[in-house]
Amino acid sequence: MLSFTEENYLKSLLQITLENEEKNGAGTNELAAHLKVKPATATDMLKKLKSKKLVDYKKYGKISLTVAGRKYAVEIIRKHRLWETFLYKKLSFTWDEVHEVAEQLEHIQSQKLIDRLDEFLEYPEFDPHGDTIPTAKGELKISFKKTLAEVADGQSCKMVAVKDNSADFLKYVVKVGLGINNNIKVLSKESYDSLLTIEVNGVVSSVSQKFAQNIFVVCPPDTMKPTSKTKKR
């Protein structure tokens, strides 16, 4: 069983690699900055995680997670996002309040707890920020999460979350006929003021850029397995 600290290092490494798909690994300074510790501290921990076979690391080299390390990290992300969903959906926390508490809850050790929580929440796909929740099997779909404002002309997407929790905004969302899991097609985008014309359930509406920036959507979801070793060659 890993300590909170070790878990945080694994989680940061996964987050860094997810943010930069093209990169081959993280750097010590980068990792240290992500965890808000000094590089020297990160070096020490990397040696420890290496000895536990959770990271691939050698002096002055790039850092990456081993298969076991990645699996562990995905579990932490899963816990984090399930707790965020719980706080948001069941305890009426707002979009911006969930993260801090989930940072603590993600370290609770109990497989049964997380399985039951998943069930209780009815196996949610997305957390309140629109990020995908890894499955119990450790599958992490990479969602190309963006705001509706970033969706290109003619493209379709699915609403996964809101960024603004004010009553005004949420009423407006309902008025436009939008809701979680609705499919949205962007019919056109005005170049002058970025006014969007969208179609939801066959209904066409116009929404401002400000509005669109507060709606999170995913475009074409893609599955990424927890490891590439399962691939046959």
Place this chain on the structure above:
Amino acid sequence: MLSFTEENYLKSLLQITLENEEKNGAGTNELAAHLKVKPATATDMLKKLKSKKLVDYKKYGKISLTVAGRKYAVEIIRKHRLWETFLYKKLSFTWDEVHEVAEQLEHIQSQKLIDRLDEFLEYPEFDPHGDTIPTAKGELKISFKKTLAEVADGQSCKMVAVKDNSADFLKYVVKVGLGINNNIKVLSKESYDSLLTIEVNGVVSSVSQKFAQNIFVVCPPDTMKPTSKTKKR
């Protein structure tokens, strides 16, 4: 903000004092045994907690919580019991599974979380073990929790929890007309086999001792304020 460890020391001290109302304070060995550490370790921590004004302690003397320390400890107990209730009621954990996970969850730092959880659970009075849950104001009712088998002839009590979670037992409970919060009057107790005759909602039934040992009840609840300083003299 206190560390997990410091919180555990305060919690243990409160638990020890609650278990022995008549005693004037805990001893170092007793506290150390409760926390599964060595006495030397406890001595060190006591000095630290004393410097934070959370315990009253002097060399070779009895240990007790200050008003501030007790307040903190009651909050931890409150969190623990609310989480147990959540696990039991919402995530279908059994009576005996909740404690271990609640030991972890009780240390999560978020006032909003615990207030919302309390609301979500509809302000429960008792946890799955039949122990009272301190209120948001820090009031801890001392319940004279016992099993139905221990209730004296002629006495009345209220059912607060079950000890056995098997389907067989729970079906039996329903059959006898029992449920959480029901008032039970013990009409008579057979001295030979402890068979109980009880009255619930005007209906009289007979239950075995084995059955009665798996029902938790409270008899005459008594309120105990978080501090005795509020008493005027």
Place this chain on the structure above:
DNA sequence: TATAAATGTTAGAGTAGTCTAACAAATTTT
């Protein structure tokens, strides 16, 4: 390609919490 800049590592030290071993005080027994 030599030098400067950026990046990463090592050594030594500090804090929190734990331990063991030796000692000190309080309590119980005779």
Place this chain on the structure above:
DNA sequence: AAAATTTGTTAGACTACTCTAACATTTATA
């Protein structure tokens, strides 16, 4: 009340994680 036992404390050491300061390696730049 003296001795024995129990209880509690001190001193020194260990682990996990962190830091700063000095040094080493790699990369970028002139």
